[in-house]
Amino acid sequence: MHIAEGFLPVSHCVGWAVASAPFVVQGVRATVRQVREHPENRVLLAAAGAFTFILSALKMPSVTGSSSHPTGTGAGAILFRPPVMAFLGTVVLVFQALLLAHGGLTTLGANVFSMAIAGPWVGYAAYVVLRRLRTPLEVQVFVAMALADLATYVVTSGQLALAYPDPTFGAAFAKFATIFALTQIPLAVIEGLVGVVLFRVLRSIAGPELAGLGIMPHPAQPAEAEGGVRA
Template identity: 45%
Template sequence: MKVEIINNKKTFWVLVLIPFQVFSMHIAEGFLPKEWAFFWTLVFIPFLVYGYRKLKRQIEKVPSTKLLFAVVCAFVFVLSSFKIPSVAGSSSHLTGIALGAILFGASTMSVAGLIVLLFQALLLAHGGITTLGANAFSMAVVGAFSAVWVYKLAVKLKVSQWLCVFLAAVVSDFLIYVTTSMQLALAFQSETNSLLENAIKFMSVFAITQVPLALIEGVFTVFVFKLLLNYSKNELTLLNPLLK
């Protein structure tokens, strides 16, 4: 699909209204132009390398957290596998990435995100291999770092812990969808519309379902967070002193 296909408003809305799954929160296989798919892969790789090294050090420091990391990956996989129909044949879904970001740190979620997205692309045809870098960047980088920043800010403001987690998950989910919309707007720029105008149009496809889904994700994340903290508080506080 070439960038030139979106050169006016009518063409844009014809594309959006075709009931394909290219506008789900995971960008579908082959949908991004190859130069953009390559670009996002290059952007994601440094985060993956750093995240892997940090995760390796964490597991060496506290070996018992290996199982907890597996639980976090499973949580992300399950939540992000459920697609909820949105408008015009598109779909939205939860992500679950905030939980791991708060527990293990934002950078380690690049590893979890890659594992989850790879399995989903191969087993569920959800997302794709060529779009793996773009999807991983939006979910496992933007989603993870925004969750940690919001959590830390809420802690400084002396907000209760459950509300810190809830806010982190809600903002993380919302910013993932905003980032995906920006990625699509960049890839399919229009001669008649600005980048921001295109991004707003893409975001409008998700907005009806994504806002309530972000709130639901916040509730799920708080529940699982409290469950893990009750059973593994000693191990997790060694990794993240903010969890004390």
């Protein structure tokens, strides 16, 4: 969810902006380093940003009266790690706020924290664990992208509960989480499946780039090396 303009108290807007800023700065540095050291990945980097923009712009009415959408951040987190997605996600959210009135500028820090920071880190953590367990790539991608999606909505529910603790934070969190869950859980499953299809396509058209990023083994390496985790 993108929290709408003016929906959070000023103090919360400032607090979430301050909390998000270090991650975004780190993301800018990570993105610049990625482009400088691996210029062959620029097209894939742009595609990761475009994928996030398109999926997170698909605003769908919720059966509970709100709205939901996929996030797409899990794919970029797998490909380039979460710091890069903190920057790409921020760019996506700025453009969506300005061009689509999707989210807001005053609430940008909160939206960045939930969608561009928390989601990618949770998804990437799941991806790393599953790689260490040597599960198939499709399982890694599905779980990582689904959890990145769900984590965004869990954090958003917490942000709204902090702003409107009626009557308590716990009760408000349960209310907001329930509003989103009925629609978001199936959306997260769908996003995971879309991610599996995406990475199968990438494996066929961008195999060398995926090998360079550590997603797949190099052709000269044994297939079981795919289960390892890149540094």
